[in-house]
Each structure stands twice: as C-alpha cells, then as structure tokens.
Amino acid sequence: MPASSRPKDLVYDPTDPSVMADPFPVYARLREEDPVHWSPSLKSWIVTRYTDVRDLLLSDTLSVNRLLQFYQSLPPADALLLKDIVRYLNLWLAFRDPPDHTRVRRIMRHAFTADAIAEMRPRIEDISDLLLDRLAAAGTKDVDLIKEYALQLPAFVIMDLLDVPRDMLDDFKDWSDDMAVFIGGARNSEDKYERAARGCRNMSTYFRKLIEERTAHPKPGFLMDLINARDEGDKLSDDELVATCILVLFAGHETTTNLIGNATLLLLRNPDELSKLRADPDLIDTTIEEVLRFDGPTNALVRVVAKDHDFHGRKLREGERVFVMVNSANRDPQMFDDADSFDITRKQNRHLTFGQGIHLCLGAKLAREEGRIAIRKLFDRFPDLALDAENPPEWLDAMVPRGTRRLPVKLEG
C-alpha cells in the first residue's frame, strides 16, 4: 500500500466514540488530504469525495459480490453453518453483479411500481397514528423514540407490504436481529454464526410457507405482484422469491428507522429549521431530502475491487475492499454550497443516499413517503417534543448504517 504518501496523523477509526457521534471532521480531512485512503486497521480503501463516490458506484471496476470470497475463507465448520444464509444472500439483488443483477432487477421492477407505493400511503398514515396514539395513551413523558416509534413504523410498513401479520413483529425482530449479526450493522457476538443461521432458517421457512399459501390462494398486493412478476416470460425462482422477501425486509427496515431517528434529532438540534417547517409544512419534502443529505442512513456502501486498476494514482487490486463513503460525499463543498449547514430549504440537493447506478434503491419512494408522514405527524402530535438533556443519543456502533440506537426524548415540556 502507498503508506508513504499517506498523511501520518490521518487515521479513520469508526469505532472511536467521538467519530461515531460526529464523523464529519475526519471525513473533511480525508476529502482534503487523502481522498483515496488506505486504512491499515480496516484493511480497506476509504473513498470520500463526491465525484469519486459517484463515479465508483457507476463503474464496473468494483463489484457488490463480496460474499464468495468471504465464504471461501471460512473454516469448514463455519462454512457448513452458514451454507443456507449464503445461499440466500447470493440471490440478493444487492449482492449480484450483471448479468444476474440485470435480470432479477428487471423482474422486480414489475412489483415496485408507483401504484404499489401509493397504495401504502394510507397505511403509513394509520400506522403512524396508531403508534402516536399508543405513546400518548401510555402517559409517560420520557421515551426512547427509536424503540417506541422509529423502529416500529417501518417494520409495520414492510410487514404490511409483504403481507406478514403485525402480531409477528417480535418474531421478525428476533429473526432479523439474528441475521443482522452476519449481514453487518450489529455488534459481533461469540455465537454470531449460529445466530445468523437460526435467523435465516426461521425467516426463510416463514416466507416459503407464505409464498406457497399466496400462490394457492391469490390476494392482490405487493407480494402477489412479486410472485407474478414476469419479464419476457422470465420470473423469480422459488429461492429468489424467498431471498427477495428477506432482502426487502432488511433493505427497507433499519434504513428507514434511521431516517426517522436522524430527522427527529436534526430538527430538535436545529430549532430555527424546525420553526421554518412549522411555519410552512410544505417544506417537509425538502426537509427529508436535507436530512438524507446532511446525516442520512447510508454512511457507507461496501464494494470489492473486481479487477486491478489505478484510481487517482492508487493501485486498487482485485479482491480488496472499498468503503464508498456516501455521507462524506454528501458534505463535499465541491458539490454543495455551505455543505456543513443543515438547511431545510436547500434547492440543489443531489445527495447519494439512495446510491447511484444499477443498484439505486428500489424503495426510495416508499422511504421518502414514510419519512415525511412520520415526521409531520410526530411534531404535530407532540409540539413540545424535546431532547432529553440528561440522556444523550447513543449512536450505532457500525460503519455502514448511520443512526442512533437510542434517542431519548421528552414528549411534553
């Protein structure tokens, strides 16, 4: 690695609590001093400038398929344990390169239609009202907004979308927490592979049965559209259908929780912006876009180098890992005026939070709708909502997602 040309005191340590709370100062230095940075501790490249992040996401020099290499490096006992989870994850759109990706995405687009998303709007409103009613009825002033609202809202939305009864929430939460120890975003634990395998087994068994039942007894909705989706006669195989349901659950859940959490935190920390939103509720669209840019749920995206190539004078070698730092790109002053100020009226806002290129998020419309409804209703219902001054937010100890694990708030003044 070109360590000699690396500024010696420039270390990016995502596990440092001060970096977790505010990674933006180190991103600014990386963009300025070492935009294609080799991190010896992460054994990965860290790319931080807007144009580089965008160009890399658009290029075919990087691959999303990082599972195979990892799987092949495992001791046989672990590989056996993870056989099933890897079988499904290998079928995830998010981990496939063209031409497989092109084929599956073409089919999936028939289910992710504007109509399917529009149909979800009244349900999002209902879910938001239901959760806020519960909060108001509980009569407690101090709550963790993540646990009581931001986590449940997107979970219920995705469960409704996939036709999973809402009383399955606790099971789904357990299974997805189990799987998350493998997929990333959660802390490591000793029995992480056992947990991941168990979570995947439970989740895939559930979806396989549900798909069989829906196929036998059709019922209109997104799941049925997914089962029926055809592109030039081609359709998803049974395993691809199960894998896709698990992907949609994962892709659409924690990300949106973090959007709602980060939006609440930013508005409470920026009372002038909150006042502007209160004075003009139509600003909710640009508010959500600004949250997505300023401190959005996509901290980084992960890729592996598909073939050796030079990038800004650095030699990227096949198989090396690259963290494409979306949240840093979104603060690049070369791209955004006054990039470090949170401005809910910002007009030019081409943030990269939903990705770029062939893997661009399929659920962006739904996520935006959820964010707008969740925030509008929350601040309408609890006009005196405030941060709990004695209990600061706790940030996720993770490099890819960006959000708070706990967000203690006071519902009333």
Ligand code: HEM
């Ligand atoms: C604020 C919430 C969300 C954010 C920030 C977000 C972000 C992203 C990003 C950055 C990607 C690209 C990943 C990559 O290039 O490696 C992606 C892909 C994807 N997202 Fe989202 N997402 C959100 C919500 C959702 C929702 C609600 C759904 C589903 C209902 C969803 C479904 C997907 C799917 C299926 C993909 C894979 C697309 C592909 O690989 O072609 N996302 N998302």
